[in-house]
Each structure stands twice: as structure tokens, then as C-alpha cells.
Amino acid sequence: MSRAQALKAKQTAAVARIDVANLPTGGAWLNGARKAAVSRLQQMGLPARRDEYWGFTRPDLLVAPAAQAAPVLPVEAVPPFDAIERLKIVFVDGVLDLEASDDLSAENLEISSLAEAGRRDIHWAQDLYGALEAAAHDPVARPLGALNTALATEGVLIRVTGKVSRPVSLCYLRREAESDAVLHHLIRLEAGAEMTLLENGPAAARLNKVTEVDLAAGASFHHVRTQGRDHGRQAVALLFARIAEKARFKSFTLTVNGALTRNEAVIDITGDDAVVTIAGAAAGDGSDGVFHQDDTIFLTHDGVNCQSRQVFKKVLRNGATGVFQGKILVRPGAQKTDGYQLAQALMLDDDSQFLAKPELEIHADDVACSHGATVGAIDEEALFYLVSRGVPRRIAKDMLVLAFLADALDEIEDQPIRDDLKSRLQGWVERHAR
Amino acid sequence: MLEIKDLHVKLEDEDKQILKGLSLTVPSGEVHAIMGPNGSGKSTMSYVLSGKGGYEVTGGSATLDGVDLLEMEAEERAATGLFLAFQYPVEIPGVGNMTFLRTAVNSQRKARGEDELSAAAFLKLVRARAKALKIDAEMLKRPVNVGFSGGEKKRNEILQMAMLEPKMCILDETDSGLDVDAMKLVAEGVNALRDGKRSFLVITHYQRLLDHIKPDVVHIMAAGRIIKTGGPDLALEVEHNGYADLLAEVV
Numbered sequence: 001m002s003r004a005q006a007l008k009a010k011q012t013a014a015v016a017r018i019d020v021a022n023l024p025t026g027g028a029w030l031n032g033a034r035k036a037a038v039s040r041l042q043q044m045g046l047p048a049r050r051d052e053y054w055g056f057t058r059p060d061l062l063v064a065p066a067a068q069a070a071p072v073l074p075v076e077a078v079p080p081f082d083a084i085e086r087l088k089i090v091f092v093d094g095v096l097d098l099e100a101s102d103d104l105s106a107e108n109l110e111i112s113s114l115a116e117a118g119r120r121d122i123h124w125a126q127d128l129y130g131a132l133e134a135a136a137h138d139p140v141a142r143p144l145g146a147l148n149t150a151l152a153t154e155g156v157l158i159r160v161t162g163k164v165s166r167p168v169s170l171c172y173l174r175r176e177a178e179s180d181a182v183l184h185h186l187i188r189l190e191a192g193a194e195m196t197l198l199e200n201g202p203a204a205a206r207l208n209k210v211t212e213v214d215l216a217a218g219a220s221f222h223h224v225r226t227q228g229r230d231h232g233r234q235a236v237a238l239l240f241a242r243i244a245e246k247a248r249f250k251s252f253t254l255t256v257n258g259a260l261t262r263n264e265a266v267i268d269i270t271g272d273d274a275v276v277t278i279a280g281a282a283a284g285d286g287s288d289g290v291f292h293q294d295d296t297i298f299l300t301h302d303g304v305n306c307q308s309r310q311v312f313k314k315v316l317r318n319g320a321t322g323v324f325q326g327k328i329l330v331r332p333g334a335q336k337t338d339g340y341q342l343a344q345a346l347m348l349d350d351d352s353q354f355l356a357k358p359e360l361e362i363h364a365d366d367v368a369c370s371h372g373a374t375v376g377a378i379d380e381e382a383l384f385y386l387v388s389r390g391v392p393r394r395i396a397k398d399m400l401v402l403a404f405l406a407d408a409l410d411e412i413e414d415q416p417i418r419d420d421l422k423s424r425l426q427g428w429v430e431r432h433a434r
Numbered sequence: 435m436l437e438i439k440d441l442h443v444k445l446e447d448e449d450k451q452i453l454k455g456l457s458l459t460v461p462s463g464e465v466h467a468i469m470g471p472n473g474s475g476k477s478t479m480s481y482v483l484s485g486k487g488g489y490e491v492t493g494g495s496a497t498l499d500g501v502d503l504l505e506m507e508a509e510e511r512a513a514t515g516l517f518l519a520f521q522y523p524v525e526i527p528g529v530g531n532m533t534f535l536r537t538a539v540n541s542q543r544k545a546r547g548e549d550e551l552s553a554a555a556f557l558k559l560v561r562a563r564a565k566a567l568k569i570d571a572e573m574l575k576r577p578v579n580v581g582f583s584g585g586e587k588k589r590n591e592i593l594q595m596a597m598l599e600p601k602m603c604i605l606d607e608t609d610s611g612l613d614v615d616a617m618k619l620v621a622e623g624v625n626a627l628r629d630g631k632r633s634f635l636v637i638t639h640y641q642r643l644l645d646h647i648k649p650d651v652v653h654i655m656a657a658g659r660i661i662k663t664g665g666p667d668l669a670l671e672v673e674h675n676g677y678a679d680l681l682a683e684v685v
């Protein structure tokens with residue numbers, strides 16, 4: 001198939017996908033943004049196997065007309081972040097549940113829902129909705145982002161004007177086995193503003209989530225999310241971020257279980273002296289069902305004296321698949337860039353696989369960038385050392401698995417949150433030990 | 435009492451015999467030293483006794499107080515009271531020294547059907563033992579052996595030994611990499627654990643250590659077996675004359 005034919009096929013698929021979708025109407029200003037997204041999508045077409053960054057992960061389930069059912073599992077007795085004082089916003093099967101949520105008014109915070117936003121003039125949201133997504137298709141198209149912008153009717157709009165005392169916590173609950181959710185969140189931090197965003201819960205059988213994060217100068221954004229407890233889940237979460245001078249952006253994701261999880265981030269550092277960290281820990285056991293987890297990162301440095309860190313760790317067993325595609329692009333003039341990238345997989349058997357594509361593209365001369373992806377097994381020397389002190393082999397192995405993941409978890413700044421996730425992960429490791 | 439009889443060991447993956455009829459007895463309460471040329475199999479012996487994989491026992495036996503060591507899992511050997519201070523202690527990033535020590539102590543207690551130490555009791559004990567070895571609290575918080583100097587690693591081995599209170603301690607070149615003061619410290623640590631019942635097998639290349647830890651018996655190992663056994667004077671003899679004469683005697 002020629003390039004032109006392949007594009008034609010993708011475009012045809014996009015048109016077909018939009019035809020079967022119920023395109024939302026009645027959203028006033030949102031309608032314009034949706035229409036623009038539809039034409040973007042028609043141009044670039046739906047993702048296909050041969051596209052760049054889709055070679056390791058099949059897009060089929062994510063673009064199919066309907067979601068594949070996934071069993072609804074009972075939520076854990078104590079959900080993540082339970083002990084953390086926070087402002088809770090609850091979604092059920094991808095629909096905002098105001099009744100179940102906390103009062104949305106808080107100091108330095110303006111929160112509204114996408115569902116009602118169309119009817120109101122929210123200027124910052126009008127400027128942001130679909131804007132970062134639209135800007136993220138060059139050089140590589142992110143069609144699932146455009147699809148999301150076209151289809152989304154649910155999500156939260158958060159504007160932060162100062163320091164926020166409590167984290168805002170998005171809790172995604174599930175009731176339906178076949179729920180197919182499209183969520184689109186907008187987050188704008190004004191100059192010097194600070195907030196922590198937490199996310200947890202399964203959301204839906206299939207989820208397409210876009211979060212557009214716009215950080216003004218000196219803003220500080222912390223983001224911690226967990227994806228787990230839903231073995232059949234098929235999810236793509238796209239994070240589009242624009243980072244102005246002196247801003248700080250920190251995002252961490254814990255993924256356990258899930259048939260298909262694609263976490264994609266397109267991060268643009270546009271100002272000087274900014275600091276960005278994006279990290280993730282994934283633990284997958286193929287014996288729970290299919291496990292396929294994909295981190296795809298595209299991080300652009302376009303400011304002077306900025307730092308970026310990517311730290312991804314995956315533990316895989318019983319036929320689980322982990323994917324890492326991470327790119328650092330340093331634009332001309334982005335001098336004094338300090339870019340660090342680390343992706344490591346720990347394979348607990350020979351059946352699992354780690355597919356990695358670390359990339360660096362540098363157009364400035366005064367930069368320090370390192371990147372790499374490695375895969376290894378449990379260190380037998382270390383294991384014997386622990387066991388020779390009387391630690392039972394199984395426990396010693398768990399200790400080494402957790403130690404391996406700790407590098408990624410340590411990127412979480414807030415200690416209670418970090419400890420919460422560590423103990424959850426410990427539970428997972430112990431449950432999945434052989 | 436440690437009893438090794440006619441032990442034959444080869445590499446699992448290779449047709450290479452390393453221990454060739456090793457026999458050795460260390461009665462309770464005694465300190466025995468082993469000296470021997472590089473590559474004679476001293477570390478291999480200590481690994482095989484403590485249960486490391488990669489070796490195949492092709493003959494002979496090894497028992498601790500009459501219990502067959504070779505049939506046990508490595509963690510069971512530890513709980514039975516065998517301890518090996520490694521020639522090259524392993525660095526384990528991400529595992530905290532304290533967490534590791536506490537897990538080890540309590541795993542052994544559990545295996546022996548004893549009550550586990552509470553966090554507070556453990557902390558008190560470890561602080562006292564660490565202080566005696568001049569290991570500061572900051573070091574205890576770090577990951578196991580990561581960023582430790584050669585001497586710090588060896589002191590950390592002795593701390594683990596002091597915490598685990600084994601019956602039979604094998605020290606594999608614990609003196610290598612230690613400065614004079616650190617060697618005294620380590621020797622004091624070892625001597626403090628001598629109680630008339632606990633036994634020690636000290637592998638070393640140098641008489642120096644044996645000035646501080648006085649051995650009852652000295653063995654010379656070469657080519658996978660003990661070729662000579664004697665009193666403390668044997669170590670002095672090796673120090674002065676090397677192994678050539680001893681090796682010649684055997685041939």
C-alpha cells in the first residue's frame with residue numbers, strides 16, 4: 001500500500017468513526033472547537049499500525065465504533081488517596097456526578113464542568129479547549145486527541161489563580177460493563193499559581209481522556225494518578241501541556257493491570273528556567289488477562305536553561321507487554337537544556353516483553369541530554385545476598401521488585417501520597433508473587 | 435559444630451571441579467582460620483555452605499550441629515545459624531539498610547518459632563550495635579551498601595552478623611580493604627561475639643587480622659582441599675615463607 005493509499009484508508013476510517021459517533025451539539029462556542037477537531041481528524045485519519053508510535057501498540061480497540069465490555073470489579077476497600085485531605089470530584093462511567101462530589105468552590109480555584117461550559121462564556125477555556133491538542137500534531141499526529149476534542153461532552157475546567165490548599169481529586173467510578181467514556185479536562189494555572197491534581201479509578205470499559213494543562217509563568221503543577229483495578233480496561237490518556245517560564249510541572253502515573261493502557265504526553269516547554277518531570281511505574285501480570293501498557297512521551301525544549309526528567313519503570317510477568325517511546329526534542333536556541341530520560345523494565349520471566357524507542361533530537365549546542373532504555377531480570381547476586389541473611393526467597397524477590405520501582409515513585413514529591421502508592425504497590429507485588 | 439567431610443563441588447554449567455575432597459571441622463566456640471593461594475576455592479566453599487546457586491555438590495557432606503546444610507534452602511541455613519560475611523558485599527539500590535536488617539532478623543526469628551522484634555526494640559538494638567562499630571545513623575538509612583566505601587561495606591557485614599547472632603560465622607576476607615583502625619574495630623566486633631559457643635571460620639590472606647582475632651586452629655587450603663592444619667604459628671609461617679614450601683610438601 002502506498003503512502004497516499006494508507007492515508008486515504010485512515011481518512012476513510014476517520015469519517016466512518018465520526019459517522020457512527022453521536023457528535024454532540026448545542027455547546028455554543030464548543031461547537032466551533034468540535035467542528036475544527038473533526039476536520040483535523042478527517043485530515044490526519046485514524047491511527048493505523050504502520051504509523052509512527054503505533055508500531056508497538058495496536059490502536060484497534062481504541063478506535064473501534066464501540067467499546068469492548070470489561071467486567072466491573074469491586075473497588076478496593078480503601079481507595080487510593082483516601083487518607084488525603086482533598087476536594088473530590090466524582091465521575092461515574094465518565095459522567096460528572098455533582099451529588100457525589102464535594103462543593104466545588106474553594107479559594108483560588110474556579111471549577112466548572114465541560115457539560116455546562118458551552119452555555120457560558122469562559123474565556124480562558126474557549127482559548128484552551130482543543131488548542132494544545134491542535135498544536136500537538138506536528139511532527140507526529142495524535143489523532144485520538146482530535147477524536148476526543150470532537151466527541152467530548154464531559155470533563156472539568158479548572159482555573160487556578162493562587163496557591164490551592166487541598167489537592168483536587170478526580171475519582172472515576174464504574175457501574176456499566178460497556179461504558180465508553182470520553183473525558184476532556186482543561187487546567188489553567190495563572191502566574192505563580194500552585195495546585196496538585198489527583199486522579200484514580202477505572203473510569204470506563206473504554207476511556208479516551210485528554211487533559212490540556214496550561215501553565216503560566218512561575219506556576220507549579222503536581223499531578224499524581226493511578227490506573228488500576230480494572231483488568232479489561234482499554235484506555236488512552238493524552239496529556240497536552242504548555243509550560244511557560246519558571247513554571248514547574250510534575251506528573252506521575254501508577255499503572256497496574258488493564259488490557260490496554262496508552263499514556264501519551266506531549267509537553268512543550270515554551271519559556272526559560274522551567275522544570276518538568278514526567279514519571280511512571282507500571283506493574284503487569286499477564287495471568288490476570290492481557291496486560292499492555294504504553295508510555296509515549298514527546299517533550300520539546302524551546303526555552304533556555306530548562307530541566308526535564310523522564311523516569312519510567314515497568315515490572316512485567318506472564319506475557320505482559322510494556323512499551324516506552326520517549327523523545328526529547330531540543331529546538332534551536334534552547335541552550336543550557338538539561339534533559340534526562342530513563343526507561344527500565346524488569347522482566348520476571350521470559351514470556352513478557354518490553355518494547356522501547358528512546359529518542360533524542362538536538363538542535364542546540366550547549367545542552368546535556370541523556371537517554372536510554374534497559375531491560376533486565378532480577379539480580380541474582382542481590383537476591384542471594386538477601387536470602388543468605390535469612391530473608392525468604394519470595395519476600396527477597398518482592399523487596400527487589402519494589403526497590404526497582406522505587407526510583408519512579410520517588411519522583412512523587414508529596415510524602416503521604418508517595419507512601420500511599422508505595423503500600424498499594426507492595427500489596428500488588430505480594431498478591432502477584434509466586 | 436561445623437563438619438565438612440570430603441566435599442566435592444563443581445560448577446553447575448561447566449565441567450570444572452573446584453572443591454576436591456575438602457574436610458574440615460570447627461568445634462563449637464572455636465575460631466579457625468583458613469589461608470590459601472588465590473583461586474584455591476575458599477570463597478567457593480563459603481558460598482556452597484551458605485547455599486548459593488551455580489554449584490553442584492558431587493560428593494561429601496556438610497553439617498551444622500549434625501543438621502545437613504546442603505539439603506536446606508539458603509534462608510533455612512541462615513535461620514539455622516549460619517552466617518557468611520561476603521568477600522564482596524553486594525550493593526542493593528532501593529532497599530533500605532534498616533528495612534533489610536529488620537526483615538532479616540524477624541524472618542529468622544519467625545523461622546525459629548520465636549516472637550518478632552518490635553520496631554522499637556529493633557531500633558534500639560541496631561543503634562547500639564552500629565555505634566560499637568562506628569557506623570553512623572545516616573549510613574543505616576541508606577540503601578544496602580550503596581555508596582559505602584570498601585571498609586564501610588565490611589563493617590556493615592559485621593553489623594549484620596551482630597544483629598543476626600549466628601552460631602557459625604564465616605568471614606571471607608573481611609580484612610581486605612580495611613585500614614588499620616577499621617580492622618581493629620572489626621576484630622573487636624568479632625571478639626565481642628565470642629561467647630564460648632559461637633564458632634568462627636576466618637578466611638584471610640594476612641596474619642595481621644589474626645593478631646586481633648586469635649585463632650585456635652589454622653588451615654591451609656590449596657586446589658580445593660585442606661593441605662595442612664596447625665596452630666596459630668602456621669599463619670606466621672605462611673606470612674614469612676609464602677605457600678611454596680607447603681605446596682611442595684603435598685606433591
Ligand SMILES: Nc1ncnc2c1ncn2[C@@H]1O[C@H](COP(=O)(O)OP(=O)(O)OP(=O)(O)O)[C@@H](O)[C@H]1O
Nearest residue numbers: 445452470471472473474475476477478479488521
Ligand atoms: N562461577 C564461577 N565461574 C567460573 N569460575 C569460577 C566460579 N566460581 C569460582 N570459580 C573458579 O574457582 C576457583 C576458586 O575460586 P574462589 O573464588 O573460590 O577462590 P578463593 O580461594 O576465594 O580466591 P581468592 O583468594 O582470590 O579470593 C577459581 O579458579 C575461580 O576462577
Ligand SMILES: [Mg+2]
Nearest residue numbers: 476477478521
Ligand atoms: Mg575468595
